[in-house]
Amino acid sequence: MLFQLLHESVGDMVYKALDGEGLPLEALADFLNDPNPGPHAQVRINVGYAAEFSSMMCMNDPTYTKPRKPDALVPFVDIQPRMDQINTLRIDTVESLADEQSEQTEFNHRLFYMMTTLKADSGILKTFMEKFLITFENSKDVPELIYVATYELYPVSLIRTGGSNSLGLDPAEGPLICLLLYASWDNSSGDSKVIDENNILLEAINKEVEAKGLLSPYRYTNYAFTHQDPISSYGNDVKAEVQAVSRKYDPEDFFQAAVHGGFKFF
Secondary structure (H helix, E strand, O other): OOOOOEEEEOOOEEEOOHHHOOOOHHHHHHHHHOOOOOOOEEEEEEEEEEOOOOEEEEEEEEEEOOOOOOHHHHHHHOOOOEOHHHOOOEEEEHHHHHHHHHOOOOOOOEEEEEEEEEOOOHHHHHHHHHHHHHHHHHHOOOOOOEEEEEEEEEOHHHHOOOOOOOOOOOHHHOOEEEEEEEEEEOOHHHHHHHHHHHHHHHHHHHHHHHHOOOEEOOOOHHHOOOOOOHHHHOOHHHHHHHHHHHHHHOOOOHHHHOOOOOOOOO
16 A cells, blocks of 8 residues: 655755845754654755855755644745756655655765754754854865855654654753764765864864753764764663674674774774
8 A cells, every 4th residue: 555645845945145144043942952742843944055056055855744834844945045947846755855855966076074962942953154254265275176065853752652762862861963074075085074074063063052052962873973982872771682692693793894884883
């Protein structure tokens, strides 16, 4: 039996917000910290540079699991001026939206992901964007550069599950937000500049967030860079449990030693 699920989204809502002004960051913090959040709405904000546009662009990805536009998403959808010629915001099936997402996959490029997690604070969200734009200026001469910062939400409705949480996240600690850095470029000659600049940015943000008591140890595996440790970020209990499973089903450590790359349990 085939089920078609309707969403309002991922269509991308594209607009310009020069120097980070015009980004709905306060609305994003309010949306995440809403004491009575709806379980059907989600939103992600992306700010990035692509050589083909020769400028910084903004893109909101609002998602709703019912075929309508809820009031909670209005600040992220009704933005002007926007670039209607490349907007894809719509009501559609999950299959169609997944196909659109897969078309954005890049091949034969250098790329990295790097991230941190914190409790939502509009001041920190603005500081992150200010530092991101400075970092971009230091890296923009790298050929064929795509340079993106993303605000991705982990609302309580997402953290809360019907059973145990294998990521060590506790809904009682409140909602979180992921600050993601992503870049791709053509040649290894740009590696050190792009990666080093983003490392400096992330370290500065982590120090500021930690000083405010807002830093979360959680690191999402798919977005973590090689120097980050997502397995340990799940907490001691979860890490011990997955290590015990590994010892039981992989006693010779084949997947720890023979598989290149990735994050290991030991």
